[in-house]
Amino acid sequence: MGFWINFGLILGFLFAVLFLADLIDKQGRLFRAMEKFPGPPVRPIIGSVEEIMFLNQGKSITRREYVMPNSENLCSNDLRVDTPLGETLPSFVPILAEQLNLRSERNPRTRSRAAAFDGGSKWLHRRRILTPTFHFNILNGFHRTFVEECELLVGTLDEHAASGKATALQPVMSRFTLSTICETSMGVKLASMAGADEYRKKLYEIGEILVHRLMRPWLISDFVCKITGYQAVLRKLLLPVHAFTTGIINQRRELFQRNPETFDDLTAEENVYTNTKKRYAMLDSLLRAEQDQLIDADGVREEVDTFTFEGHDTTASALVFIFFQLAREQTVQERIFNEIHALYDRKPQADKSLRPQDYAELKFMDRALKECLRLWPPVTFISRAITDDIVLADGALLPAGCVANVQIFDLHRDPEQFPDPERFDPDRFLPESVDKRNPYAYVPFSAGPRNCIGQKYAMMELKVVVVYTLLRFRVLPVTRLEEINFVADLVLRSTNPIEVRFERR
Numbered sequence: 001m002g003f004w005i006n007f008g009l010i011l012g013f014l015f016a017v018l019f020l021a022d023l024i025d026k027q028g029r030l031f032r033a034m035e036k037f038p039g040p041p042v043r044p045i046i047g048s049v050e051e052i053m054f055l056n057q058g059k060s061i062t063r064r065e066y067v068m069p070n071s072e073n074l075c076s077n078d079l080r081v082d083t084p085l086g087e088t089l090p091s092f093v094p095i096l097a098e099q100l101n102l103r104s105e106r107n108p109r110t111r112s113r114a115a116a117f118d119g120g121s122k123w124l125h126r127r128r129i130l131t132p133t134f135h136f137n138i139l140n141g142f143h144r145t146f147v148e149e150c151e152l153l154v155g156t157l158d159e160h161a162a163s164g165k166a167t168a169l170q171p172v173m174s175r176f177t178l179s180t181i182c183e184t185s186m187g188v189k190l191a192s193m194a195g196a197d198e199y200r201k202k203l204y205e206i207g208e209i210l211v212h213r214l215m216r217p218w219l220i221s222d223f224v225c226k227i228t229g230y231q232a233v234l235r236k237l238l239l240p241v242h243a244f245t246t247g248i249i250n251q252r253r254e255l256f257q258r259n260p261e262t263f264d265d266l267t268a269e270e271n272v273y274t275n276t277k278k279r280y281a282m283l284d285s286l287l288r289a290e291q292d293q294l295i296d297a298d299g300v301r302e303e304v305d306t307f308t309f310e311g312h313d314t315t316a317s318a319l320v321f322i323f324f325q326l327a328r329e330q331t332v333q334e335r336i337f338n339e340i341h342a343l344y345d346r347k348p349q350a351d352k353s354l355r356p357q358d359y360a361e362l363k364f365m366d367r368a369l370k371e372c373l374r375l376w377p378p379v380t381f382i383s384r385a386i387t388d389d390i391v392l393a394d395g396a397l398l399p400a401g402c403v404a405n406v407q408i409f410d411l412h413r414d415p416e417q418f419p420d421p422e423r424f425d426p427d428r429f430l431p432e433s434v435d436k437r438n439p440y441a442y443v444p445f446s447a448g449p450r451n452c453i454g455q456k457y458a459m460m461e462l463k464v465v466v467v468y469t470l471l472r473f474r475v476l477p478v479t480r481l482e483e484i485n486f487v488a489d490l491v492l493r494s495t496n497p498i499e500v501r502f503e504r505r
């Protein structure tokens, strides 16, 4: 009996403390400012935690509310699920995106795809080291890898076409993009590597765990993750991933140290692929930086992991939705095919192969791909920790210390910027139409100083795949839009397979 009285007293005391903390928090500047934004009701102590407690990834995307609790409120157990950039305030969405990108730091907790590997504090230093890696001369060198891998992809699709079966896009595209990113970032052919399948599998599992954590506010704290065993699971998954990349890096480091002169040949000024001994990889820039003591061995591995993580899932998601959309848009598809054919016709008989600069002539295809990325942005939202107060155009305050999300998926459907937003129309990207829009209305690769460093790489890869695929196949629809089960994941995904049929031309 005495035990229960004591227990009740302690419980009552704890409750009173929480209640008091909650009351004090509600008087705070941050809470008062955030209250002005639309969102679910905030209840005493629990805030609006029930809003996300029972939310699965599927529900969160159909409601167009991405779950990103305000970190300050969370600390006081007062969780508010806000969608300040949702449909309720479409008119200032682009301006807000602009302000966020220019004036805030990326929320470290939402370094999403890279979160497992990188804490974010070294960003500027690393970005400086990596920027030359994306010099257009180096990217042009990667073109050959894209084409070679594309030939393998087309071979797979041809088998599907011969059997008359539909193709589930996700597995084939993801295998393709992981192979290209491994070859361009680490200089190895994934197919030839022992442990590649294990590596691929673990990468997916890590992605799943990160999303799981992102969707569960009580797992924000590293401490809670530790005591609930989350950290241990993640660490176990990371072991083989790190072992795989470390093995490759060590081999390449050895090569680098033995033949630095070979690497010296690989300057951005020349065509790196003229060196037939080996191919340039992004890793080479990092090894050079390591030699100059600008980065240590762990840093090299972290950056390689980040590339691999950021560079394959996003591009695979883009390809899945590009082929899904092109299958629905037969007229657009034929127009792109004709444009590619016309380009080939203009090439001399002696050499019909495409060079990287040729893709600039495929202007309609460029617009169609941009329109695909508008409707189906692979990264559906980005998150910014607000570091300085931001006063919005309508006077509302985004106080320093809160977290704001740019819902790219919704932003791209703002009817003021994109009339009749669900309609697929590549001409939205005609120069005269682009000029009329707020430059921050379309941000599949984010914007500002922390935008996607791999943007040009990704666009070139997408173009190579579309060109080589459409030359060989007509893409026919199988999965209908209403059948897709969208989920809020690290990238735009569906829980059910998205299928098309590739028919030989």
Ligand code: HEM
Pocket: 106, 110, 111, 123, 127, 306, 307, 310, 311, 312, 314, 315, 318, 377, 378, 379, 382, 383, 443, 444, 445, 446, 449, 450, 451, 452, 453, 454, 455, 457, 458
């Ligand atoms: C269609 C494909 C891609 C899309 C839509 C995409 C989109 C994005 C977005 C929206 C961000 C900003 C994320 C944020 O602010 O939270 C980002 C960052 C990044 N992306 Fe991409 N990305 C793509 C492909 C790639 C590729 C191929 C690579 C590497 C080869 C890459 C490397 C990175 C890196 C390293 C960052 C972090 C940049 C930094 O923090 O400085 N991405 N990407």
